[in-house]
Amino acid sequence: MGFRRGQTPTSTTDTRLLENRGEADWVHSDPWRVLRIQSEFVEGFGALAELGPAVSVFGSARTAVDTEVYRTGMDIGRRLVAEGFAVITGGGPGLMEAANRGACEAGGTSVGLGIELPHEQGMNDWVDLAVNFRYFFARKTMFLKYSQGFVVLPGGWGTLDELFEALTLVQTGKVRAFPVCLVGTEYWGGLLDWVRGTQLDAGTISTQDLDLVTLTDDPAEAVALMVAAREQHPTS
Numbered sequence: 001m002g003f004r005r006g007q008t009p010t011s012t013t014d015t016r017l018l019e020n021r022g023e024a025d026w027v028h029s030d031p032w033r034v035l036r037i038q039s040e041f042v043e044g045f046g047a048l049a050e051l052g053p054a055v056s057v058f059g060s061a062r063t064a065v066d067t068e069v070y071r072t073g074m075d076i077g078r079r080l081v082a083e084g085f086a087v088i089t090g091g092g093p094g095l096m097e098a099a100n101r102g103a104c105e106a107g108g109t110s111v112g113l114g115i116e117l118p119h120e121q122g123m124n125d126w127v128d129l130a131v132n133f134r135y136f137f138a139r140k141t142m143f144l145k146y147s148q149g150f151v152v153l154p155g156g157w158g159t160l161d162e163l164f165e166a167l168t169l170v171q172t173g174k175v176r177a178f179p180v181c182l183v184g185t186e187y188w189g190g191l192l193d194w195v196r197g198t199q200l201d202a203g204t205i206s207t208q209d210l211d212l213v214t215l216t217d218d219p220a221e222a223v224a225l226m227v228a229a230r231e232q233h234p235t236s
């Protein structure tokens, strides 16, 4: 980079580095953000590189402990561990906690990829390996990179975001042999009816796209899908 015609700055980079006016504005400038973003990827890759086969489980942060769907989440966590998977969640409460709890109680590896939120909840008590993120997009990369498939329990916007991101990446061939399993026919059935009745009808998706997602109520079927994908495409 060079400066001409009176554009030369009046202070140098090291002048600014050595200045201490007690301001922290630089922390929020975009170039510095890039380094923070980079550090999230470095930390995430470092923490998860040796995880082995894993499945991410998503679902509502708001689900109460004493519910059938929470028990289903625990069951899925347990079954994944019995099949040799680590269980990755967002590390929060509700169904994230359920899957971590099932995995932890079964003696498996229970991972939480936490996210900084305005109303900090902290990691649930059943996470053994915790990695915290400031940026959703860095965290989302980790779910996809270190999982062999997604199991998606009933949830809200956050869960839909994770579901549709995975489906888009599978549809566009960015992620291969990646099963996505919705658990809860009553909860998800209406969405899939709309997908078939509206999206397919309008031609915004194709019939093959419907095969990218499986709907079940059976935790054993959800886990069997993940096992089948691992057998087809074992991790190195």
Ligand SMILES: C/C(=C\CNc1ncnc2c1ncn2[C@@H]1O[C@H](COP(=O)(O)O)[C@@H](O)[C@H]1O)CO
Binding pocket: 057, 058, 059, 060, 061, 062, 089, 090, 091, 092, 093, 096, 114, 115, 117, 121, 154, 155, 156, 157, 158, 159, 160, 162
């Ligand atoms: C809102 C509440 C807790 C927020 N805590 C969260 N911690 C970690 N991850 C979260 C949290 N909230 C959302 N997520 C992510 O989105 C999915 C759940 O969102 P939904 O809108 O509840 O479906 C989840 O899989 C996380 O990855 C509790 O009051």
